[in-house]
Amino acid sequence: MIRKIDTIKSMAVFKDFVWDANVQLPGDSVREFSQINILYGRNYSGKTTLSRIVRAHETGTYSSKYSDPQFSVLWSDATTTQDVLQEHNQEIRVFNEDFVRENLTFPNDESLASDHTESFAVIGTENVKIEKEIAAIKLELGSDENGKETGLFEQLKLKLDALELAKSQYDEASQALQSKLHDKATGQEGIRNRINLFGDQNYNIAKLRNDINTILSPDYKAINDAVRQELEQGLGEDVKDAIDPVVVPTLKLGELSERVKTIVEKKIVGSSKIQELVNDYTLNEWAKKGVDLHEGKRDSCALCGEEISAERWEILKKHFDEETEHLEQDIETVTSEIESHKRVFEDGFSISKEAFYSKYHVSIDDLVADYKSFLDLYLSELDRLLELLTKRKKAIITNFIFTEPEEVPDFETILAHLFGRFDELRVQSNADGVGLDETKKQNKAILRLNEVYSFVSAVDYKAEEKRIADLEAVKASAETKWKAVQKLIDDKRQAIEALNRQRNDEENGAKRVNEYLNGFFGHQFLQLRAVEVEGDDEKQVHFEIVRNGTKAYNLSEGECNLIAFCYFIARLDDIETTGKRPIIWIDDPISSLDGNHIFFVYSLLRAEIVEKNRFEQLFVSTHSLEFLKYLKRLTGSYIENGANKNYQKAYFIVERSEDDAVIRIMPNYLKEYITEFNYLFHQIYLCANADTANDENYKVFYNFGNNARKFLEVYLTYKYPDGLAWSGREGTETEKMILFFGEKLPTFLVSRIGNEQSHLISNFERGAMPVDIPELQAVAKIICEKVKENDSEQYSALLNSIGVDTAEVGEVDA
Numbered sequence: 001m002i003r004k005i006d007t008i009k010s011m012a013v014f015k016d017f018v019w020d021a022n023v024q025l026p027g028d029s030v031r032e033f034s035q036i037n038i039l040y041g042r043n044y045s046g047k048t049t050l051s052r053i054v055r056a057h058e059t060g061t062y063s064s065k066y067s068d069p070q071f072s073v074l075w076s077d078a079t080t081t082q083d084v085l086q087e088h089n090q091e092i093r094v095f096n097e098d099f100v101r102e103n104l105t106f107p108n109d110e111s112l113a114s115d116h117t118e119s120f121a122v123i124g125t126e127n128v129k130i131e132k133e134i135a136a137i138k139l140e141l142g143s144d145e146n147g148k149e150t151g152l153f154e155q156l157k158l159k160l161d162a163l164e165l166a167k168s169q170y171d172e173a174s175q176a177l178q179s180k181l182h183d184k185a186t187g188q189e190g191i192r193n194r195i196n197l198f199g200d201q202n203y204n205i206a207k208l209r210n211d212i213n214t215i216l217s218p219d220y221k222a223i224n225d226a227v228r229q230e231l232e233q234g235l236g237e238d239v240k241d242a243i244d245p246v247v248v249p250t251l252k253l254g255e256l257s258e259r260v261k262t263i264v265e266k267k268i269v270g271s272s273k274i275q276e277l278v279n280d281y282t283l284n285e286w287a288k289k290g291v292d293l294h295e296g297k298r299d300s301c302a303l304c305g306e307e308i309s310a311e312r313w314e315i316l317k318k319h320f321d322e323e324t325e326h327l328e329q330d331i332e333t334v335t336s337e338i339e340s341h342k343r344v345f346e347d348g349f350s351i352s353k354e355a356f357y358s359k360y361h362v363s364i365d366d367l368v369a370d371y372k373s374f375l376d377l378y379l380s381e382l383d384r385l386l387e388l389l390t391k392r393k394k395a396i397i398t399n400f401i402f403t404e405p406e407e408v409p410d411f412e413t414i415l416a417h418l419f420g421r422f423d424e425l426r427v428q429s430n431a432d433g434v435g436l437d438e439t440k441k442q443n444k445a446i447l448r449l450n451e452v453y454s455f456v457s458a459v460d461y462k463a464e465e466k467r468i469a470d471l472e473a474v475k476a477s478a479e480t481k482w483k484a485v486q487k488l489i490d491d492k493r494q495a496i497e498a499l500n501r502q503r504n505d506e507e508n509g510a511k512r513v514n515e516y517l518n519g520f521f522g523h524q525f526l527q528l529r530a531v532e533v534e535g536d537d538e539k540q541v542h543f544e545i546v547r548n549g550t551k552a553y554n555l556s557e558g559e560c561n562l563i564a565f566c567y568f569i570a571r572l573d574d575i576e577t578t579g580k581r582p583i584i585w586i587d588d589p590i591s592s593l594d595g596n597h598i599f600f601v602y603s604l605l606r607a608e609i610v611e612k613n614r615f616e617q618l619f620v621s622t623h624s625l626e627f628l629k630y631l632k633r634l635t636g637s638y639i640e641n642g643a644n645k646n647y648q649k650a651y652f653i654v655e656r657s658e659d660d661a662v663i664r665i666m667p668n669y670l671k672e673y674i675t676e677f678n679y680l681f682h683q684i685y686l687c688a689n690a691d692t693a694n695d696e697n698y699k700v701f702y703n704f705g706n707n708a709r710k711f712l713e714v715y716l717t718y719k720y721p722d723g724l725a726w727s728g729r730e731g732t733e734t735e736k737m738i739l740f741f742g743e744k745l746p747t748f749l750v751s752r753i754g755n756e757q758s759h760l761i762s763n764f765e766r767g768a769m770p771v772d773i774p775e776l777q778a779v780a781k782i783i784c785e786k787v788k789e790n791d792s793e794q795y796s797a798l799l800n801s802i803g804v805d806t807a808e809v810g811e812v813d814a
Helices: 047-059 097-103 128-141 151-186 205-216 225-235 253-265 275-279 281-294 310-319 322-346 358-394 411-432 436-459 461-502 506-521 557-571 595-610 625-631 676-689 698-702 704-719 733-741 744-758 764-768 773-790 792-801
Strands: 005-009 011-013 018-024 036-041 072-075 079-081 092-095 526-534 539-547 583-587 617-622 637-640 643-646 649-657 660-665
Touching (some): 036 047, 047 092, 092 557, 128 151, 128 461, 151 205, 151 436, 151 461, 253 322, 253 358, 322 358, 358 411, 506 557, 526 557, 557 595, 595 625, 617 625, 676 698, 676 704, 704 733
Parallel strands (some): 036 649, 092 583
Antiparallel strands (some): 005 072, 011 018, 637 643, 649 660
C-alpha cells in the first residue's frame, strides 16, 4: 500500500483562527488528496498553517506560534494528531518559512558576520571507497519496503512473523487458560461467588492454583457424586431434634399359622347341606343373606313372591347350622387379625428420613429398601394364610390339609438386624448435631477441592500447562532468532553511520546550490561557500552566502527566497533523503520574485522533483496566479509494475473568512482557463451550442452581454492593434466590428446585445424583463462563426483551450 496523506481532517484550532481543512464536496463527502496537489489561496488564507501541520510530522514538534493546536491527519494506513505525530512511518520534506528560518540565516549587517546556514552533505565523487562499502552493506541489508523486503530485512520480517505467530499462539493459549482460571475462581459462577457451597469469599486465582496442586498430588482421593450430593445437602441443614428410640414390632407369623391350620383342617359334621349352595360360594352367600332378610320377617319370597314353606325353612336351617356359622366367624376373625398385622409392618419405620441429617439419607434409603425386601417376604407368608382362609370360606364344609412352606426365612433375625441398623443411624445422627458448624466447614473444603478436581479434568489442565510451556519455549526461541537478526541489522546500520561520519562533502552541497542559482536563475554573482569552523570536539563546516567573493549582507527578500528554495532542493540529496521518495510540501516558493524568477522556480520544481520522480506525494501552494498558470503545466509520469503511468493531479483553493478558513475544490474558472480570454470564449461557445436554457446554464445567457462585450474588446484590440490606420484615423469600436463582421446588420445586432445586456442605466425597463434566449443564442453563433471564418487556426486553439475536440466540431449553426 502506498503510504500517503489522504486528507487533513478535523478542526485545527490555531492562535488566530479556526480552520476546517476538510476538502468539501457536495453532500457530506470529502475529497482525498492526489499524487500532485496544487493549492491556491490569497495571503493569510491558511496555506502556511497547512504546511506547518505537515512539517510537524517531519520534525516531531509543531510550531511555537500556536499555543494549543489541535489537528488530525488521515493517512492511507494511519491517523495522527497533535499528540501523536510519529505514527505515519513516512519520509516528509516541507519547504516553508519555518524551514528557511531554522536552516538558513541571512545576515543584514556586519555584526552578524558569524551567522551561517546549517551545513548539509550530499554524496560526493571523492568518496567512492566509502560509498562502495556503504553500498555493500546496504545490499546485505536489502530493502525494508513493506511487502517487498529483501536481504536481512527479509530475514528479519520472516523471524518477526515467526515470533508474532509464536507469541500469538502462546498468548492465545495462556489467555484462554487464564480466562478459564478466572471464571472458575472469581467469575459469576466461580468458587468465590458460591460461598454457601465452598465457604471462601476471598478466593482468587492464586488460591485456585494452590488447590490445583493439592488435587494433583498422589495423596488426594476424589469423592463420588453420591458423597458430593450428600455433603451439599448437609450444608443447608440446621441442628435437628434428637431422634427417640423406636419399638420393634412383634412377629405373629407362627401363631397365625397355627390358627389358620386349625380352621382349614376343621371338619363339619352332618350331610344335610344343600349341595347346590355347597358347590357355589356366591350362591351360598346370596342364600345366607336372603335367610337373614326373610327369617321372622316375611312368609313369602321377596324376589319371586312364592310362599316359603315350613319344610323349606327347615332345610335352610340345617344348611346354615351353628357349627358352620362358628367356623365362618373364626375365618372372619383370623382374616381380620392377619390384615391388621400386615398393616403394622406395612407402615414401616415410624420416623422418616427427614428427621436425620442429609448425610444419612442414603443409608436410610438403603435401610428402607432392605426393609421392603423383608416386608415383601413376610407379607407373602401372611397372604398365603389369607388365601387358605378364603379357600376354606368358599368351601366351608370341606376340610383341607394345611401344608407348611418348605423354607421360611428367619424373620425374627432379619427384623432385629434392620431395627438395629436403624438405631445405629439414629444414634449417629443425634451425635452429628454436636459441632455441626465445624463439620460444615470441613465439608465445604472437601466440596471445593472436588470442584477444582472436576475443573482440572474438564479443561485437561495438565495437558494445557504442558502445551503452554511448549509454546513459551517456541516463542523464546523465535525471539532469540529475531533479536539476533535485529542486532545484525543494527550493527550494520551503525557501520553505515560510522562510514557516513567519515564523509565530509559539504562543499559539494554548496556547489549543488550554486549550480541551481547559476543554471536556473542566472545569479552568477551570488554564491554559497562552505567554511570550516573549529568546534569543541571536531571541525564543523557551515555555509556562508557571498556576493562577488565577499560575504553578502542586506539580501533582498527575493534573493533570500531563491537561495532558500535551492537549499531545499539540494537537501533532497542529503544522506537522510537520497534514494527515498518523500512526501514533499512546498509552500509559496515564489514570494517577492519577478516574472522570470517565477518561471525558473517552476522549471526547477519540474526538472528536479517531478521529472526525476523524487516524491511519493507532492503539494505546492501559492498565492500567485502567474505561478498557478505554470503549475497547471506540471505533469510527469512514473513506472509502476513495468507500466508507464501519469501522475494524478488535484486542484484546491484555500479560502478564509474572518476567523474561519476552509479548503475547497478549485472552481473551474480558476482551474481550466489559462486567461480570462479563454473563459469568455468558453461562455460564448456554451451559449451558442446550448440546447435549451435551464437552471444549470441560465447564467450563460444572463451574463452573455458582459461576456460578449469584453471578449470582442480584447479580440478586436489584438486583431486591429493600430486602430484603422488604413483610413488615416483611429477607428471606433463600432468601425472595428464592421470591419470584423463585414456588414453592418450583424454589427448592430451584436452591439445592441452587448450594450443593452451589460448596461441597464439607459434602458432601465430591461431589468424587469427576462432575457430573450433565441436572440442571444443567435448572436453567440454569429460571433463564433466569424472568429472561425476570419481566423480558423485561432478558433481551433480556443476550442482546444476549453476542452473541445476540434475533430468532432462541425460548422457552427447559423
